[in-house]
Amino acid sequence: AQKVTQAQTEISVVEKEDVTLDCVYETRDTTYYLFWYKQPPSGELVFLIRRNSFDEQNEISGRYSWNFQKSTSSFNFTITASQVVDSAVYFCALSEEISNFGNEKLTFGTGTRLTIIP
Amino acid sequence: KAGVTQTPRYLIKTRGQQVTLSCSPISGHRSVSWYQQTPGQGLQFLFEYFSETQRNKGNFPGRFSGRQFSNSRSEMNVSTLELGDSALYLCASSSGGRSGNTIYFGEGSWLTVV
Numbered sequence: 001a002q003k004v005t006q007a008q009t010e011i012s013v014v015e016k017e018d019v020t021l022d023c024v025y026e027t028r029d030t031t032y033y034l035f036w037y038k039q040p041p042s043g044e045l046v047f048l049i050r051r052n053s054f055d056e057q058n059e060i061s062g063r064y065s066w067n068f069q070k071s072t073s074s075f076n077f078t079i080t081a082s083q084v085v086d087s088a089v090y091f092c093a094l095s096e097e098i099s100n101f102g103n104e105k106l107t108f109g110t111g112t113r114l115t116i117i118p
Numbered sequence: 119k120a121g122v123t124q125t126p127r128y129l130i131k132t133r134g135q136q137v138t139l140s141c142s143p144i145s146g147h148r149s150v151s152w153y154q155q156t157p158g159q160g161l162q163f164l165f166e167y168f169s170e171t172q173r174n175k176g177n178f179p180g181r182f183s184g185r186q187f188s189n190s191r192s193e194m195n196v197s198t199l200e201l202g203d204s205a206l207y208l209c210a211s212s213s214g215g216r217s218g219n220t221i222y223f224g225e226g227s228w229l230t231v232v
Contacts, residue, residue, distance in 0.1 A: 033218040043206050045223035052218055091161065097218065104149050104212050104221060105174050108161040 002027045004094050006109035013082055014117050021077045021112045023092030029053075031097035034068065034075045035106065039089045048090075051075065079114075087116045120145065122211050122224035130230045136197040139227045143190050143211030149173075150192040151221070152184060155206040164207075167192055168214045196229075204231045 003026040013019045025034065036048040049059060051068050059066045063083075067076045079086055093106040123142040131137050143150050151174075152164040163176040167186035184194040190211075196203055208226045212219040 031218075035221070037223070042225060043208075043228065044225040045208060045210075047220060047222055050218070050220050093161075095218070095221075104151050104166050104168075104210070104214065104219065105163050105176075106151075106153075106161075106210075106221060107163070110160050 002029075002032075002094050002096055002107045004092050004107055004109035006092055006112050008112045009110070010113045010115070012115040012117060015084060016081050018078060018080050019082055019114065021079075021090050021092075021114065023075045023077065023109060025073050025075065025092070025094045027094060027096055029096040033095045033097075035093040035095070036066065036075075036077050037091045037093065039091060039111070041088075045091065048077075082114075082116045084116045084118050087114060089113045122209055122222055124207075124209050124224040124227050126227060127225065128228045128230075130232060131199050133199055133201060133231055135199050136195060137199060137229060138193055138195045139207055139209075139229075141192045141194075141209030141211075141224060143192070143209075144222055147211040147213050147222075148190055149212045149214030149219070150186055150190060151210045151212075152192070152194050153208045153210065153223075154178075155208060155226070156202075156204070161208075164194065199231045201231050203229065205229060 005024045032053045034051045037045040063080045065078045089111045091111045092109045149168045151166040166174045186192045206226045209224045212221045
């Protein structure tokens, strides 16, 4: 069965510090997809990134970067020079490729609440 | 391009009643999924519809049901509401078809059962 673990329940950092959110996943599939979402207090899950299991290249988008390591089954998320607007709950999620028919079921981690202190 | 739209945003129901939540996916998307979010259980998958067919179902009792219309809009229904059904219900849409599509979420419907 698939599983996503976000061991950090809450993190607080001072503005402008860098912070890394950890995500460890379990799956028996060789083809799978990893996601990160941001959830502000309004409730909406804001899509940040999708990565497939065959693409281990790290990705950078502005102040955000992601480190995907299949050897350790991890997909960590780093925010550089954090800002108050980054305060939110962040979720890591996994979906598996069941068949060519498709599968959009996401298994989520429990989330990490990030607080940026001004 | 409009995002995923959910209605109503907030609602309060009495135990034993039923509720219907609505979701309009992003234009062109054919897959709609529903999730329940509670403080105790986190984000849990309810079901997914693609081209009006339920393609996948989570581990929820039969009181939770859904459907998808020909225009890809979806509704979910919860009958005989229980206090534990109080949650944020999130709808997500994607283009569907093969796996691995980007999945976008709406703002959710906050349901309180009293």
